[in-house]
Amino acid sequence: MKLFISLCLLVLTHALYAVQFQVKGIVLDNEGKTVPGAIVSVSTPNLSTLTNIDGFFQLEAPLSNKTLLLTVQHIGYLPYKQTIESTNSDTLVIELSSSNQLLPEVLVSGNGYLLQKQTFVPLTVQSVSDKELRHYLGGSLMQSIERMSGVSAMQIGSGQSKPVIRGLGFNRLVVVENGIKHEGQQWAADHGLEIDQFAVHHIEIVKGPAALGYGAEAIAGVIALTHDSVPKDNGMRATWDMVGKSNNQLLGSSLQLAYRKNRIFFTLRGTLIDYADFRVTTDSVAMYSYKVGLHNKQLRNTAGKEKNLHTSVGYTSSNLTTRFYVSNMSSKTGFFANAHGLEPRRVNEIVHDASDRDILFPYSEVHHLKITNQTEWLKDNFKVQAQLGFQRNFRQEMSAYVSHGYMPAVFPDNMPFSSSLEREFDKYIYTANVRMMYQFASRFSIVAGNQLDYQHNAINGRGFILPAFTKFADGLYALALYTPSSHTTWQGGIRYDYGSIRTTAYADWYKSPTVESASLNEWDYIERASAMYRQFNAFSWSMGYRYSKDILELKWNIGKSFRMPDAKELAANGVNYHQFSYEKGDASLQPEIAYQLDGTIGFATSKWGIQTTPFINYFSNYIYLNPTANHDWLYGNGNQVFEYSQAAVLRYGTELDAHYQLFKPLSVAFTAEMVVARQLSGEKKGYSLPFSPPHSVIFSVQYQPEKWMFFTNPYIGFDWRLVATQTHIVPPEEITQGYNTLDARLGSDFSFLQRTVSLSIQIQNMLNTRYFNHASYYRLINVPEPGTNLIVNLRMFI
Amino acid sequence: MKKFRKISLSLFFVFLLFACTQSEGIDMQKPEIDLTIQEASPLNCNVFYFGETITLHSLLKDNVELGTYSVEIHHNFDHHSHSTDVMNCDLLPKRKAENPFVFIKGYGIPVGQTSHQTATEIELPTGNELGLFDEGDYHFFISLTDKQGWSTQKGISIKIIHKPID
Numbered sequence: 001m002k003l004f005i006s007l008c009l010l011v012l013t014h015a016l017y018a019v020q021f022q023v024k025g026i027v028l029d030n031e032g033k034t035v036p037g038a039i040v041s042v043s044t045p046n047l048s049t050l051t052n053i054d055g056f057f058q059l060e061a062p063l064s065n066k067t068l069l070l071t072v073q074h075i076g077y078l079p080y081k082q083t084i085e086s087t088n089s090d091t092l093v094i095e096l097s098s099s100n101q102l103l104p105e106v107l108v109s110g111n112g113y114l115l116q117k118q119t120f121v122p123l124t125v126q127s128v129s130d131k132e133l134r135h136y137l138g139g140s141l142m143q144s145i146e147r148m149s150g151v152s153a154m155q156i157g158s159g160q161s162k163p164v165i166r167g168l169g170f171n172r173l174v175v176v177e178n179g180i181k182h183e184g185q186q187w188a189a190d191h192g193l194e195i196d197q198f199a200v201h202h203i204e205i206v207k208g209p210a211a212l213g214y215g216a217e218a219i220a221g222v223i224a225l226t227h228d229s230v231p232k233d234n235g236m237r238a239t240w241d242m243v244g245k246s247n248n249q250l251l252g253s254s255l256q257l258a259y260r261k262n263r264i265f266f267t268l269r270g271t272l273i274d275y276a277d278f279r280v281t282t283d284s285v286a287m288y289s290y291k292v293g294l295h296n297k298q299l300r301n302t303a304g305k306e307k308n309l310h311t312s313v314g315y316t317s318s319n320l321t322t323r324f325y326v327s328n329m330s331s332k333t334g335f336f337a338n339a340h341g342l343e344p345r346r347v348n349e350i351v352h353d354a355s356d357r358d359i360l361f362p363y364s365e366v367h368h369l370k371i372t373n374q375t376e377w378l379k380d381n382f383k384v385q386a387q388l389g390f391q392r393n394f395r396q397e398m399s400a401y402v403s404h405g406y407m408p409a410v411f412p413d414n415m416p417f418s419s420s421l422e423r424e425f426d427k428y429i430y431t432a433n434v435r436m437m438y439q440f441a442s443r444f445s446i447v448a449g450n451q452l453d454y455q456h457n458a459i460n461g462r463g464f465i466l467p468a469f470t471k472f473a474d475g476l477y478a479l480a481l482y483t484p485s486s487h488t489t490w491q492g493g494i495r496y497d498y499g500s501i502r503t504t505a506y507a508d509w510y511k512s513p514t515v516e517s518a519s520l521n522e523w524d525y526i527e528r529a530s531a532m533y534r535q536f537n538a539f540s541w542s543m544g545y546r547y548s549k550d551i552l553e554l555k556w557n558i559g560k561s562f563r564m565p566d567a568k569e570l571a572a573n574g575v576n577y578h579q580f581s582y583e584k585g586d587a588s589l590q591p592e593i594a595y596q597l598d599g600t601i602g603f604a605t606s607k608w609g610i611q612t613t614p615f616i617n618y619f620s621n622y623i624y625l626n627p628t629a630n631h632d633w634l635y636g637n638g639n640q641v642f643e644y645s646q647a648a649v650l651r652y653g654t655e656l657d658a659h660y661q662l663f664k665p666l667s668v669a670f671t672a673e674m675v676v677a678r679q680l681s682g683e684k685k686g687y688s689l690p691f692s693p694p695h696s697v698i699f700s701v702q703y704q705p706e707k708w709m710f711f712t713n714p715y716i717g718f719d720w721r722l723v724a725t726q727t728h729i730v731p732p733e734e735i736t737q738g739y740n741t742l743d744a745r746l747g748s749d750f751s752f753l754q755r756t757v758s759l760s761i762q763i764q765n766m767l768n769t770r771y772f773n774h775a776s777y778y779r780l781i782n783v784p785e786p787g788t789n790l791i792v793n794l795r796m797f798i
Numbered sequence: 799m800k801k802f803r804k805i806s807l808s809l810f811f812v813f814l815l816f817a818c819t820q821s822e823g824i825d826m827q828k829p830e831i832d833l834t835i836q837e838a839s840p841l842n843c844n845v846f847y848f849g850e851t852i853t854l855h856s857l858l859k860d861n862v863e864l865g866t867y868s869v870e871i872h873h874n875f876d877h878h879s880h881s882t883d884v885m886n887c888d889l890l891p892k893r894k895a896e897n898p899f900v901f902i903k904g905y906g907i908p909v910g911q912t913s914h915q916t917a918t919e920i921e922l923p924t925g926n927e928l929g930l931f932d933e934g935d936y937h938f939f940i941s942l943t944d945k946q947g948w949s950t951q952k953g954i955s956i957k958i959i960h961k962p963i964d
Contacts, residue, residue: 406902409873409895627947629865631904638868638902638941640949684946686824729826731947 024058025092027051027072033318035096037381037439038074041486048486123557124600124613128203134760135745137793141197149655149673150207152693155776160192160333164775165207166653167675167693168220171566176224178325180372180389181215183429187568194329194368196308198241198254198271202226208557208598208615212477212493212542215451219561219594228267230316231260238798247789250275266313273306277356281770281787292338295353303359304333322375329368334359339781340399362399381439389431397423406512417460424460443483451475464574467506467529469567473499489546498537499564503571505531528573536591538562553602565589569623569644582632582639589646594619607661614654622649626683627731647682665705672697688728691775695724714748726774739771758795765789829860829944831952840938840956846922847961848931854918858942864907864914865943873898874935890934899931899958922958933959
């Protein structure tokens, strides 16, 4: 039938045009299998066809232009674009790459900037390849992709950071690794992502409401990570990465082995990273007006190390691919010693400053074990994907025992935990996802799926912040994609979520006075959290439209999202050791409901491109940690009480990306982002939201010839980043002054001992500018950002 | 190129319009703890006796409305330091706490006040059922909020000792 349609098209076009030229080719996937049913189209005039059962296509086009733009798209693959010469009569071989994304997307390759990419769906999707990732390699995965407009990283230290999309982070965005949602203790500002950035091969970022296909928490968006792809050829291959950073004297190495024999393949990767205390641009920091001297401008005790091991084994055939991943990520990171605890302790500087590589108290140690399977079965236009996962996130925070509040001055020796265990979280996560896609020949596709998730979180240690809990969540969704012509796409879907959370009661391990009287006679173990069981359910939906013709790209997407409150929001009742605060949950919180409208207007030719992506987002009941006027004198330390409460919130903003090629190897680009948030009700009516990213722009220039001497693909580029003063603050934040920084990058591929070597060098903060990052975890205690940092990354294909 | 210039200019203008909206009329100022008034107490390095009282004489101020304040007294035998004090008095040698004195209490401020003078009396008992309290270096820690939740802390180093028996 498909063949018949294409033949008809051929005959028709032949009849209409006298001067024709023929485009023919074969479409393969990245394992070399043929792809039937892919949509192949050419521009001017707009013609399209489908590949036949052998992946073959043929199109006849009138000879009006010297070049033609050929696009190939198929569900489950990254769309492909190529400009072809009209004189070319060869059979084209087109290789599609598999996409982890729900729906197809286009990769605009080549210009070397981390810019907005075009997609065939109404969502705003950005994509980062492994190569680009190395050009911008930072201290952690999030720092590496922070350059993209609308994406920022909440810094925790040199080796850790949390993702933020358009000002929202924590539990309002989802990080997906190999199809499975990554689960740690993402609720806290000081907990990083347990991800090995060397193992990440491809990143896709969805900005905007993507809850439909990724789960209820994806209000701000999704960061989807894919590991090393299936080896293409038979035999053994090895890749060796080395990285060095000057600022914190980081040394890292990652070795990957990949083996394939016909249908069976296996990969193994080991990563070791070790870094010293990181260096800032000042000799002392003023923490709440108290001056802390810094030895060698280093943040005392922020050294760390990482040990990661990944392995995968899989089977691939023409219609079945299955792959098992096992990984274990271990990291040990020191906290800035002067800033941990209820007051800046007078730390023993002699002990701490003796070595900048040792990790002393206070520190955190995290082990993340992941065992997952990803299976894909394909037949004709039907595709089934299943993902099963088990994760264990074990986190310990250690510090020297200090009695606070009514804790005994001397730690009793009969306790079930060590005196230095401040907090422990032990989380087990079980995930099962299934997704089915069917593409009708008439350009109509449907996707339906189910996501199941069960978590158990145990706690231990002398400090209390949230109770032990179990959480269950199930989401059922269906969405449809309709492409009436190659210019337009409509997408719509609905989702139903059910979730429950059960928390365990918790009482202090020490006694406190239970009445206000000064007699202090009635002492008891205070219950900080009572047992609780709550259930939630909701429908959410989204709808979108895309139009693309000639140089114009237009998209809009509207959706409703829902997020159930987490254990901390419902049942926190304890001291936050990182600031002078006492945090209290509210067991009666309602699920968050968010509505978002976002769009894209873009124009692009092969020489230039410009795009803006505005959004507007309304929460009827945003869950927010509200600083109150009250003090907690009974349960803690006379700290200010912060209570979780709900308020209507309006957020809006946009990103703007533009690039222009001045002449062949030289191009310039401009990237800007802004987001504004306003609370519309509640006690903080009129205020913004905490950690709001300031407006910023990046001007960049890049020189990228094809060859230079014996270097292939060399590049050199500069980024000038200007960040505005952030005046939209909430208590206890302070206004953060604007700044500008200059970064440089250069690199190339070359051949060494008959092996291909890729070198990338970056100089961050070239002028050693002293500035504060409003979204940094250290901002509240006035710690400036790192100074000049030279990063060298070498990749060798052995 | 012409098209590019036109488009970029208009988009940049839209972006600027978006970026220039400002928030209005919300309290952005922290409250203040003034310990420079006459009779201000306690002050750094003051010495107090168990069995007597400490009186907090201070002036609390805010531009809109004061919230609450709390006082906390805990030992500083390990010589930790608070952010807001000046460490210039002689500390006694480091020692291990055995039965240190602990005091934590919150105090309200009448509603609608923008300034409030405190005369808060804090009793220092000589001991508890475990015996006499440890004497030595203590921290006197004040935390003040305003109604909007802005806060200010002040930590003062004092000594609390047992009254010498004459």
